[in-house]
Amino acid sequence: MKEVKEKARYRYELADNLLFDYEAVEKHLEKMAAKGWRIDKINTNLWKYRKAKPAKVKYAVTYAPDASVFDPHPTMNQQTLADFCAQAGWVKVGDWSQAQVFVNERENPVPIETDEEIRLEVIKKSMKKSWIPANVMLILLMVFNAWRTISRFVKDPVQDLSSYWGLLTLTFMIVATALVSANLIGYFIWFKKSEKSVAAGGTCTSPRIIRLINRWSLPAAVIYFVAIIMAAAGEGAPGAAMYMILYMAGFLLMVTILSKTKEYLKSRGVSRGKNIAVFVVLDIIMAFAMVSALTAFVLSGPGLTADKDPYEPTVKGTFLAERTYGELADPEIGYEITEIKADWLYDWCFDKKLNEKLGSMQMKHESLENPHIWGADAIYECWIHNRDYTYKWILVKDKYIVEIWGDDEIAENAVKGGGILDKLGI
Amino acid sequence: MAREQLKNLTEPMYYILLALQRENHGYGIMQEIEELTGGRVIVGAGTLYTLLGRFEKEEIIEQVAEEERRKTYIITEKGRQLLDEEIQRLRMLLADEETYRKGLRGR
Numbered sequence: 096m097k098e099v100k101e102k103a104r105y106r107y108e109l110a111d112n113l114l115f116d117y118e119a120v121e122k123h124l125e126k127m128a129a130k131g132w133r134i135d136k137i138n139t140n141l142w143k144y145r146k147a148k149p150a151k152v153k154y155a156v157t158y159a160p161d162a163s164v165f166d167p168h169p170t171m172n173q174q175t176l177a178d179f180c181a182q183a184g185w186v187k188v189g190d191w192s193q194a195q196v197f198v199n200e201r202e203n204p205v206p207i208e209t210d211e212e213i214r215l216e217v218i219k220k221s222m223k224k225s226w227i228p229a230n231v232m233l234i235l236l237m238v239f240n241a242w243r244t245i246s247r248f249v250k251d252p253v254q255d256l257s258s259y260w261g262l263l264t265l266t267f268m269i270v271a272t273a274l275v276s277a278n279l280i281g282y283f284i285w286f287k288k289s290e291k292s293v294a295a296g297g298t299c300t301s302p303r304i305i306r307l308i309n310r311w312s313l314p315a316a317v318i319y320f321v322a323i324i325m326a327a328a329g330e331g332a333p334g335a336a337m338y339m340i341l342y343m344a345g346f347l348l349m350v351t352i353l354s355k356t357k358e359y360l361k362s363r364g365v366s367r368g369k370n371i372a373v374f375v376v377l378d379i380i381m382a383f384a385m386v387s388a389l390t391a392f393v394l395s396g397p398g399l400t401a402d403k404d405p406y407e408p409t410v411k412g413t414f415l416a417e418r419t420y421g422e423l424a425d426p427e428i429g430y431e432i433t434e435i436k437a438d439w440l441y442d443w444c445f446d447k448k449l450n451e452k453l454g455s456m457q458m459k460h461e462s463l464e465n466p467h468i469w470g471a472d473a474i475y476e477c478w479i480h481n482r483d484y485t486y487k488w489i490l491v492k493d494k495y496i497v498e499i500w501g502d503d504e505i506a507e508n509a510v511k512g513g514g515i516l517d518k519l520g521i
Numbered sequence: 522m523a524r525e526q527l528k529n530l531t532e533p534m535y536y537i538l539l540a541l542q543r544e545n546h547g548y549g550i551m552q553e554i555e556e557l558t559g560g561r562v563i564v565g566a567g568t569l570y571t572l573l574g575r576f577e578k579e580e581i582i583e584q585v586a587e588e589e590r591r592k593t594y595i596i597t598e599k600g601r602q603l604l605d606e607e608i609q610r611l612r613m614l615l616a617d618e619e620t621y622r623k624g625l626r627g628r
Binding site: 155157172174175176178179180182183185205206207208209210212213214216217 | 531533547548551555563564565566567568569570571572574590591592
């Protein structure tokens, strides 16, 4: 019963505010107070509210550029700022990073910031302290991951085009990188616009678009993530789906441990420098442990894709392309049939198949004359090092691209013996 | 950048320096400016905090006491000179306007 009461007395919110968007925070806290929820504790990721009598109060966010989330106590400057504000009726209710949040119960109180030029200057200094460097690091990391995913896609587009798992992962990487970059770009645009407005005697502007993008980023990422897991599980890769779930769980656990450790060290009065050092070391150790554990899962677990009878054809497809692949017992060959459903993608996909690259080695090919003898529109013999060893055969029939590989002689006989396309149902 | 900005004082800067010709603390400065200007100029706590920090760094003002975390400041010689220059500039502006008006009347 007590627990229920406890629950009813408090309410939690995921913090999704942009550090420089003071206006959104002020309005939101005022709205919450009017509904009877007063901000109780501000953490970087989670904001706690306590039940109170609904009231019309004013909130204000100002900035202390020298503050850090790792400080055990407010810095001298933060303290001086809080004292100045207290004398004007503004009571500090919390802070995150350099943002300092105050509440005033008086009617029509004097605002904390009365000079927009100074407000902008202080925000600029504060953003330079940690928000901009952290975002730049994150963007670099995202760009690196996106680049790896896009490189893989460009090398073998059919793989991703024929799988919703692949398509979703590819677009997720691009969209996530764009969204993270949008935050930083949004800040600079907001700053430039505000600078212009302030120079003309106005106030800082409202970062409406980036605020909206930021607000929808997390729900969109969660929906995307769930969709990717479902697609992976649905496409015969339950191991991969489990891997992603474990990865996300591990990541959330890491964030929680780091946050709790930071708060604990702060409560014990550990200095900013030592707290940052512990944070970084713990972060590296946990990241290493997580990668090791996940690698062990991949190596010892069920594997990323489910075991399947190779003679049973596997079909994967989307609205853009479809792949059917497997092995034949007679003749003993491996095959992959690709159907590009989007005509505008055909030439590019076919070119990628014909000019495949294996690491740094370029595949070579030569077309066979009179392919109609063997029932195809075109036939290509492909090899890597020298022509004595055929890497694969590519047969083109209507909208289908058929790849065949196996023992040199068997594969060649399968192609030149005719009837292989019929056998594959084309 | 700060030194460059201080070549011309903004209204809040001007009144803060005016209020610091005698020892004064944060809230005292805010109140004095409001009273002096009849509420026309109001300096918020955050703005005052930033400006005092900048002035202190530029040695335009100095801290003279701190009692129960209440810091008291006073203008320095350098600050007084800056303020005098600003007052001189403002007087010149008024004088120029006066000359212009007389000129118009003489036409």
